[in-house]
Amino acid sequence: MFNEYYTRFHAKGLRVIYIDTLGINDQELDSFRQELKIVFPVAPDKGGKVAAAYSVKALPQTVVLDPQHKIIAAILGGVSEPELKHLLSPYLSFE
Numbered sequence: 001m002f003n004e005y006y007t008r009f010h011a012k013g014l015r016v017i018y019i020d021t022l023g024i025n026d027q028e029l030d031s032f033r034q035e036l037k038i039v040f041p042v043a044p045d046k047g048g049k050v051a052a053a054y055s056v057k058a059l060p061q062t063v064v065l066d067p068q069h070k071i072i073a074a075i076l077g078g079v080s081e082p083e084l085k086h087l088l089s090p091y092l093s094f095e
Contacts, residue, residue, distance in 0.1 A: 001081050006040040009092050013067065016040040021051040021059065067091060 006016040017040060020029055026044065033042045045051055054063050054071065064073040064087050073079075073087050085094060 001084065003037065003039050005084070005088070009088075010040075012092060014088070014092060018042045019045045019050050021045045021048060021056060064088070 002016050002018075005014060018033075018038060020042070023046070024032070024044070029042060029044060032038075050056075054074070056063070056074075058076055060076075060078050062073070062075045062079040062084075063071060064075075064079075064084075066072050075083065079087075088094075
C-alpha cells in the first residue's frame with residue numbers, strides 16, 4: 001500500500017520513508033528493501049534521534065505528518081488502507 005501511494009502521489013507532494021530504529025546493518029536493510037520491493041527511501045536511525053523526536057516507543061508504528069510537518073496520527077501496529085486514505089484525504093485527491 002505504501003509503495004502504491006508513494007508512486008501515485010509523490011509528484012503531488014506525498015513523502016514516505018521507512019526508518020529503521022532497530023540498528024540493522026546497511027546490507028541487511030538493503031536486502032529488506034529489495035525483498036519487499038520498497039520504492040520509497042529507507043533510512044537507518046542510528047542513535048535513535050528520529051524515533052526520539054516522534055516519541056516512537058513501540059514497533060511497528062506509522063507516523064503521519066501534515067504538509068507543515070505536524071503529527072496528525074501515530075498508529076501502533078501498522079495502518080489499514082481505509083485508515084490511511086482517511087488521514088490523507090484532506091491533502092490528496094483519491095478520485
